[in-house]
Amino acid sequence: MIAANKNSQFTKIQELVYELKVAEVMTTNLITVSSDTMMSKLRSILRDNRISGTPVVKGGQMVGLISVEDFINWLSRGGVDCPVEEVMSIEGLLQELQIDYHEEEIHRYRASHFFEDMIADKVTINFHYHIRGKKIEQGGEVASDLKRSLKRLGIHPAIVRRAAIATYEAEINVIIYAEEGRVDVNVEPDVIRIEVRDRGQGIADVACAVEPGYSTAPDWVRELGFGAGMGLPNIKNCARDFDIASTVGQGTTLKISIPTGGEEKRCA
Amino acid sequence: MKLSEIIGILQAEVLYGEDLDRIEIKQACGSDLMSDVLCYSMQGSLLLTGLTNPQAVRTAEISEISAVCFVRGKKPPAETVDLARKNDIPLLLSKYSMYIACGKLYSAGVLGCDDRCE
């Protein structure tokens, strides 16, 4: 294996790496060779694709780089056929690349990352969803869409999970008991507020309803996997603030807030 | 243990899923009721259930469960498999009853999920 230790060679490889990074971003047809490809094959690969080098991959990971220069050096040493991995360049630059990607990963999970890029006195992002009552087949679609959206904002996965679970439970309640409902989610840098409002039969005994195990669900609901009486307790466990108000014959409004950083209450 | 091993123990059919030996399963949970599943810390686990409607997959997606295995040989409807495909959640089907499926996995060393949230 040839280590990149000569100044000029280093620069050439640097250039190559830059080229490849850009190439990766620009196209999806990045040419690569596997580490056990034979050197004799490499010439036609480089020539046919008109590239001066290519990443070497093994088990789905990039393990090195092989360039025309490597090929020429190999030839000048006698050109005895061998796998590419015995000739390729590794180390140094690849590590740098890896570190770059790793840092990006860390940044993606900072809760207020997205908001830092926005310039205003106050920033709120609002999501609004409509729920159709009785449509149990669609149960969870709103929660799922919200989850995807929150993830996209770069909010910490554990917080996203809480918001998704709370919304899912609320959504199922609306579907089972109401004609229709709506979900309004306000995302601010420190907190996510979720309000679920429905038009439906309402809750006769709110105090009982929030107790684990208590359920007024009809049998058809139990057969579908719900009605174990854990819906409201689950929501309560995911939230910091929890408020539920209901009028029998009219409907129910549920409001919760979930902080996006700091100490986390164990929920799920 | 790897999901591929679990498939062997449960004599399961793969309804959806690829590269199943890249998935490592340490815990499992058996339930037909989804609210109960949502209460526990389930990321990365295997859900055994007799509930074949799409809600089982939805619950798995929201709880970040790694795979779902239907028991009692009950084949799920197309909507369920479609949702699993859309969310890339492996789906298995075992002819064993819930009792036997859990029993065999427990004997093989799979742990239960025990993070209560109350």
Place this chain on the structure above:
Amino acid sequence: MRLSEAAQTLGLEVRSAAKQLDTEIRGGYASDLMSDVMANAEEGYLWVTLQTHMNIVAVAVMKELAGIVLINGREPEQETAEKAEEKRMPILVSPLPAFELIGRLYDLGIPGLRADDEES
């Protein structure tokens, strides 16, 4: 194995029909879906579930099950416990989740449905 033995070994607490624990357990069945239990559970089996409403007693009595074990620390509703007492159907409780409780029952040698488990 008798229900009383299983209860003692696994630390299950009794909530109803404490005098009916002499029954021999023929096997174990786990399900939270009433229709499924009605269709598949067998006489003398111990039913593992998290359902706590009154219907479980009716189903258990109809299928002549050995008893019901509630998991996850669930407690039977008052009506459920009363009905079970009246019908002499044992209800026991365990703090363990289903998977673990089943695993331990299985380890004790309590089999599942015969039709399913050819190798066991």
